Amino acid sequence: MYRYLELRLIEHLREFLARTYGLENANIVVEQPPKIEFGEYALPLAFELARKLRKAPRKIAEEIVAGVGALPGFEKFEVAGGGYINVRVNRAELAAAVADDVKPPAAIPPGKVLVEHSSINPNKAAHIGHLRNAILGDTFVRLLRVAGREVDVQNYIDNTGVQVADVVVGFMHIEQKSRAQIETLAAAPQFDYVCWDLYARVSQWYAEDKENLKVRADTLHAIEEGNNETAAIADLISVSVLKRHLETMERLDIEYDFLPRESEILHLHFWDAAFGKLKEAGVLTYEASGKNKGCWVMRRAGTSKPLTTGSTEGTGEGRTGESHEADEGGISEEDQKVIVRSNGTVGYVGKDIAYHMWKFGLLGRDFGYRKFFRYPNAHECWISTTDGERDHPHFGDVAEIYNVIDARQSEAQNTVIEALRGLGHGEAADRYTHFSYEMVALTPRCAAELGYTLSEEDKARPWIEVSGRKGFGVKADDLLDKLIASAGKEVDARHPELSAAERGEIATQIAIGALRYFMLKFTKPSVIAFDFKDALSFEGDTGPYAQYAVVRASNIFRKGGFDPSQFCRDRSGDYLQTPGKDGGGKDAASRVSTEEFAGFLGGEGGDEIWELWLAAAQTSHVVGQCIAATEPAYLAKHAFRLAQLFSMFYHRHPILSEAGEGRKRFLLTTAAVVRRELIRVLGAMGIRVPAAM
RNA sequence: GCGCCCGUAGCUCAAUUGGAUAGAGCGCAUGGCUACGAACCAUGAGGUUGGGAGUUCGAUUCUCUCCGGGCGCACCA
Numbered sequence A: 001m002y003r004y005l006e007l008r009l010i011e012h013l014r015e016f017l018a019r020t021y022g023l024e025n026a027n028i029v030v031e032q033p034p035k036i037e038f039g040e041y042a043l044p045l046a047f048e049l050a051r052k053l054r055k056a057p058r059k060i061a062e063e064i065v066a067g068v069g070a071l072p073g074f075e076k077f078e079v080a081g082g083g084y085i086n087v088r089v090n091r092a093e094l095a096a097a098v099a100d101d102v103k104p105p106a107a108i109p110p111g112k113v114l115v116e117h118s119s120i121n122p123n124k125a126a127h128i129g130h131l132r133n134a135i136l137g138d139t140f141v142r143l144l145r146v147a148g149r150e151v152d153v154q155n156y157i158d159n160t161g162v163q164v165a166d167v168v169v170g171f172m173h174i175e176q177k178s179r180a181q182i183e184t185l186a187a188a189p190q191f192d193y194v195c196w197d198l199y200a201r202v203s204q205w206y207a208e209d210k211e212n213l214k215v216r217a218d219t220l221h222a223i224e225e226g227n228n229e230t231a232a233i234a235d236l237i238s239v240s241v242l243k244r245h246l247e248t249m250e251r252l253d254i255e256y257d258f259l260p261r262e263s264e265i266l267h268l269h270f271w272d273a274a275f276g277k278l279k280e281a282g283v284l285t286y287e288a289s290g291k292n293k294g295c296w297v298m299r300r301a302g303t304s305k306p307l308t309t310g311s312t313e314g315t316g317e318g319r320t321g322e323s324h325e326a327d328e329g330g331i332s333e334e335d336q337k338v339i340v341r342s343n344g345t346v347g348y349v350g351k352d353i354a355y356h357m358w359k360f361g362l363l364g365r366d367f368g369y370r371k372f373f374r375y376p377n378a379h380e381c382w383i384s385t386t387d388g389e390r391d392h393p394h395f396g397d398v399a400e401i402y403n404v405i406d407a408r409q410s411e412a413q414n415t416v417i418e419a420l421r422g423l424g425h426g427e428a429a430d431r432y433t434h435f436s437y438e439m440v441a442l443t444p445r446c447a448a449e450l451g452y453t454l455s456e457e458d459k460a461r462p463w464i465e466v467s468g469r470k471g472f473g474v475k476a477d478d479l480l481d482k483l484i485a486s487a488g489k490e491v492d493a494r495h496p497e498l499s500a501a502e503r504g505e506i507a508t509q510i511a512i513g514a515l516r517y518f519m520l521k522f523t524k525p526s527v528i529a530f531d532f533k534d535a536l537s538f539e540g541d542t543g544p545y546a547q548y549a550v551v552r553a554s555n556i557f558r559k560g561g562f563d564p565s566q567f568c569r570d571r572s573g574d575y576l577q578t579p580g581k582d583g584g585g586k587d588a589a590s591r592v593s594t595e596e597f598a599g600f601l602g603g604e605g606g607d608e609i610w611e612l613w614l615a616a617a618q619t620s621h622v623v624g625q626c627i628a629a630t631e632p633a634y635l636a637k638h639a640f641r642l643a644q645l646f647s648m649f650y651h652r653h654p655i656l657s658e659a660g661e662g663r664k665r666f667l668l669t670t671a672a673v674v675r676r677e678l679i680r681v682l683g684a685m686g687i688r689v690p691a692a693m
Numbered sequence B: 001g002c003g004c005c006c007g008u009a010g011c012u013c014a015a016u017u018g019g020a021u022a023g024a025g026c027g028c029a030u031g032g033c034u035a036c037g038a039a040c041c042a043u044g045a046g047g048u049u050g051g052g053a054g055u056u057c058g059a060u061u062c063u064c065u066c067c068g069g070g071c072g073c074a075c076c077a
Helices: A002-021 A045-053 A057-067 A091-099 A128-146 A162-174 A181-187 A190-208 A212-225 A230-253 A260-267 A268-281 A348-357 A407-422 A426-430 A444-449 A456-460 A476-494 A500-521 A543-560 A594-601 A604-617 A619-628 A631-653 A661-683
Strands: A042-043 A074-080 A085-091 A115-117 A151-154 A298-299 A336-340 A368-374 A380-387 A400-406 A432-437 A438-444 A528-530
Touching: A002 A042, A002 A045, A002 A057, A002 A619, A045 A057, A045 A085, A057 A074, A057 A085, A057 A604, A074 A091, A074 A500, A085 A091, A091 A604, A091 A661, A115 A128, A128 A230, A128 A400, A128 A432, A128 A438, A128 A476, A128 A500, A128 A619, A128 A661, A151 A426, A162 A190, A162 A212, A181 A190, A181 A230, A190 A212, A190 A230, A212 A230, A212 A380, A230 A268, A230 A476, A260 A268, A260 A348, A260 A380, A268 A298, A268 A400, A298 A407, A348 A407, A400 A407, A407 A432, A426 A432, A438 A444, A444 A456, A476 A500, A500 A543, A543 A631, A543 A661, A594 A604, A594 A661, A604 A619, A604 A631, A604 A661, A619 A631, A619 A661, A631 A661
Parallel strands: A115 A151, A115 A400, A400 A432, A438 A528
Antiparallel strands: A042 A085, A074 A085, A298 A336, A368 A380
8 A cells, every 4th residue: 555655646747747847758856855744755856856956956846846736635735954855644544544555556567476485405404505505595475476367387307417327326336226225225214314424425425435425427428318217216306305394394385386406408309499599590500610619508697708809818918809709790708607518418507598498488398297295285296207198287488587596607607598598598587586595604603503613714704605515404394393392392381271183283383483584684695604693592683573563462362352354354365355444344333434544543642553454464575576676584573573563563562451442453453554554464484383382 | 807786873783775863673771560451662872884086966876996794606406
């Protein structure tokens, strides 16, 4: 609703500026004033216009305020400071609309969205770095769905790469295990943990003797070729570990729709289809000589073609040296990215280009599909195969894609984008977003706690990178278990009257809330230096704090013998409602009239509670910002702000003992609205609210 | 060497994407439970936003430069 008013305000001002000053399509920045008393919107517009109109900002602001005229839903415009225009909405009308959960129709872009996230190598247990990826991705999926978009969730499985090969090497050559023995191990619990340890041992084994690397090369080759014992073992391992990953993520309410695997990209010859098109478009060029002789290469993203000026690669001194590539239009060696190796095999980026052509429906080939994993809610997760089932959902062929992949791969991601552009698919390239985020590392203290001995140099570092190869890191399931145990201790102490099952359920929800919130509170470019002390905190700026606010709100209604739905509507998921119908599902006797809202929210005394209402009105606005900026952290901020404002409100206004009938109804409505919004925001973060805390 | 990211309170992070007096949490000090359960609230101390220059009416935000840190730059994925 807040968002809708903002759009109306912008539109209205644009019209006014065009009419009055002849300014078309002026860029109008809208923000919130620093204090609630100043109004709901602030416009620094006059500062921007000062130069164009050659007038003092304050003068312009006065003109705008005088001439802008009335706008439904708004109370007044006023000049503040050196030329700000502060805008006041009609509080009572907005509050009534929020209580009724009015959702003005919003334009939803056409087409499906594909979000790729998790994409964990299926050769070892998931760790905290993977958790950040999955939680960011899953939250973004939820945000898109809240905004009314149709979303496919994909988890790309690299089941034929070196990482899986390494574990195969470990079982076959170090452990000397037979296929049947591995099968037994894979069927037992925590197979991913077994692989975690083995993977670290294999890395060590390679380091001991370089000859051992030959085994890896042979194994990798056999896996890629398929139809042999080694490939069968690799498949057994990758599928079993993948199942474990799905189970781990399911603990956090993270689900996928489709698991495309690299093996099918190879066996269904996706690359052949892409290769032809890439050669034809001149995206790939053959190197007949030099370092990359015999390879098909592509220009590395971020390197630009030197046009008239020579490259910096001078032959001697000075800057007059001629470019090595200008004559032939070729790419200098250091700007080349090898896509097809001289032995004819295709590398990772090549496979990724083909995969992304498929995503946009540009490849002309499709996967085979088979059901793979059924979630308790009956949701079906599909996996790629060569020969699939006849009936399956239609995947791929989407309008927009988001790839949740850490920042270290931004160059590879950009190279794929440039390949699409080079193929003439500029529109697709523009709707390809690398959802980039920084890694999760460990603080030196945390590393020491885990029993790793650190060099003096490491101790001085701000963080130490997690390394699967070294087996160095915190496993996802271990962290979750720790969080549940810690939350459980608190729940047991606070609610001895509840059954063990109920307490376990609450502890789990708190643990998930703490973990998901923790991973979302940092903005994407910030490295998370992980520490158990911070992650296990349930106080302050944390998930449990926000959950607790909702529990307290619920307790008011429970103790008072009310139902929150008496006081406010909830049209979640109802996209076709007819706005403006008063009363709706609400209890008529509990309804606060617009006149009453005006009384309680008006004047200076109303500011404090109004601030809470305004924040509650902003959820869809925040959701829009999160999507536009691909930044779920704004959502966590919003949840915290709502919870914090509610906690203050809760302390200052004892509701059930309120003597005034009208005021009590108003306070209950306030609590009901904030509760609804907090549940909604936490829901978008994948956090549920426990029955008690 | 080239490219990308980061540097804000003791610590961990925000700052509406260029706007009004730079805000939170943790920690520290003090105070508040016969309860709509304190996983909470209130009060306080704590800042030359790494240094410098520039653009702008206005810079934590943009540009340049220096300092410090991180990550990329394989015929790996």
